[in-house]
Each structure stands twice: as C-alpha cells, then as structure tokens.
Amino acid sequence: MTLLYEGKAKQLFTTDDDNVLRLMYKNDATAFNGEKHDVLDGKGQLNNAISALFFDVLETEGVRTHFIKKISDTEQLVRPTEIIPLEVVVRNITAGSLARRLGWEEGKTLSEPIVEWYYKDDALGDPLVNDDHIAALGIAKEEELEEMRKRALHVNNILLELCRKANLLLVDFKLEFGLQEDGTLLLADEVSPDTCRFWDAQTKEKMDKDLYRYGLGSLQAGYENILSRIGGVVHD
Numbered sequence: 001m002t003l004l005y006e007g008k009a010k011q012l013f014t015t016d017d018d019n020v021l022r023l024m025y026k027n028d029a030t031a032f033n034g035e036k037h038d039v040l041d042g043k044g045q046l047n048n049a050i051s052a053l054f055f056d057v058l059e060t061e062g063v064r065t066h067f068i069k070k071i072s073d074t075e076q077l078v079r080p081t082e083i084i085p086l087e088v089v090v091r092n093i094t095a096g097s098l099a100r101r102l103g104w105e106e107g108k109t110l111s112e113p114i115v116e117w118y119y120k121d122d123a124l125g126d127p128l129v130n131d132d133h134i135a136a137l138g139i140a141k142e143e144e145l146e147e148m149r150k151r152a153l154h155v156n157n158i159l160l161e162l163c164r165k166a167n168l169l170l171v172d173f174k175l176e177f178g179l180q181e182d183g184t185l186l187l188a189d190e191v192s193p194d195t196c197r198f199w200d201a202q203t204k205e206k207m208d209k210d211l212y213r214y215g216l217g218s219l220q221a222g223y224e225n226i227l228s229r230i231g232g233v234v235h236d
C-alpha cells in the first residue's frame with residue numbers, strides 16, 4: 001500500500017479500494033511548529049481511540065465526517081478528501097494564542113464561542129486570517145466558509161455536551177475540513193487531545209497536548225484519563 005502523505009502525527013496510506021484510505025496514528029509528539037519533537041510510547045493508540053470515539057459520536061449526531069471505522073489500535077479507515085488549507089479553531093474559554101494575542105488572562109469563559117481561521121502553511125507558521133484574506137488567497141468560497149463555521153459550531157455543541165458528562169471543560173479545538181471529488185464537504189483530520197484543549201472541570205488541570213508543550217506532566221496519563229472519562233478503551 002502506498003504512503004500518500006505523512007504529517008507530524010499521522011500517516012495516510014492507499015488501500016485496494018479507491019474510496020477508502022488507511023490513516024495510521026504515530027507516537028510522535030511535536031510542538032512549536034516542529035521545534036520540539038519526541039516519540040511517546042502509546043500516544044498513537046490513545047489518539048486513534050479518542051478520535052474514533054469522537055467521530056462516531058459526531059456521525060451519530062449528523063455531522064458528515066471522513067471517518068469510516070477503527071481497524072486496529074493505531075489505524076482507522078477514512079474517506080479520501082482534498083483538505084482545505086484552513087485550521088478552523090473554536091474557543092469557549094480563553095487560552096493559548098488568543099490569551100497571548102489579546103493580553104487576556106487564561107481561563108475566562110467567553111459569552112459566545114469565537115471561531116477563527118488560520119491559513120495552513122508551515123513556512124508562514126499558520127497565520128491567523130480573516131474572510132477577506134481567505135477570498136484573496138482563493139482558499140474557499142464564501143458559502144463554504146459559512147458552512148464550515150456552521151458545522152464547527154455544531155461540533156462544538158456536541159463535544160461540549162460529551163465533555164460535560166465526562167466532567168471535562170472543552171477549552172478550544174481545531175478542525176480541518178476536506179472536499180470529496182463531488183464537492184461534498186466532510187470533517188476530516190482528527191479530533192483528539194492533540195487538537196483540543198481539555199481541562200478537568202473542577203481542578204482546571206490540563207489533560208491535553210499542553211502537558212507536552214509546556215512539560216507539565218505525562219501526556220499519556222492525561223490522554224488515558226480523557227479516554228476513560230469519555231467511556232473508551234484502547235483495545236477493542
């Protein structure tokens with residue numbers, strides 16, 4: 001099977017079916033645009049399990065995603081899409097680059113979720129862009145942007161409810177969308193603690209990739225905790 005694409009945390013392979021790709025979650029952890037890099041045992045299987053569980057719930061709630069099914073500890077089958085080069089970030093609580101950019105303290109609940117767009121370009125460090133920049137870059141049509149915003153907020157509502165039951169705060173997260181050959185828009189990439197910030201609802205303890213980014217503790221312990229709270233297991 002041919003390796004189609006290799007990212008920082010995943011590899012994408014062809015299968016013998018043109019309509020199905022195999023996505024493999026690696027143990028690599030990276031932060032700060034690749035400046036920090038480590039291989040963390042068990043990370044791939046934790047993200048595969050968590051992402052599969054989230055995609056399952058999202059599909060059940062009517063969100064169209066690229067996810068087909070989990071096939072092993074580290075692999076899932078997905079539908080091929082052409083990724084739109086935008087990171088769609090939704091925020092419920094101030095943290096990370098939002099807090100830094102606006103000089104806000106971390107941990108303030110926003111009265112309404114904030115949606116942001118970042119242009120996916122490693123060489124530029126994924127800059128924040130607005131609708132006009134996106135139109136000028138020719139990345140997405142106005143209707144597609146509107147649709148992605150609507151779907152991102154729908155995903156937020158579903159994940160907020162799931163997190164509430166798991167005693168977790170969903171601080172913020174990043175989504176990526178892709179287009180199928182016929183133009184159908186699907187939620188793609190992954191939904192995991194690599195791409196979402198989760199805090200314990202009471203102690204505000206961080207349980208996501210910030211553990212690794214800022215050397216706050218064991219990434220695997222945080223991810224295992226999230227997986228068990230949302231009712232998932234590593235081995236099916």
Ligand code: UDP
Nearest residue numbers: 089095096097098172173174194195196197
């Ligand atoms: N995020 C991501 N990939 C990126 C940048 C951000 O998955 O390349 C996620 C990040 O994990 C967080 C959210 O998007 O859940 C918002 O990240 P932020 O803009 O605060 O950036 P950071 O502080 O991580 O630099």
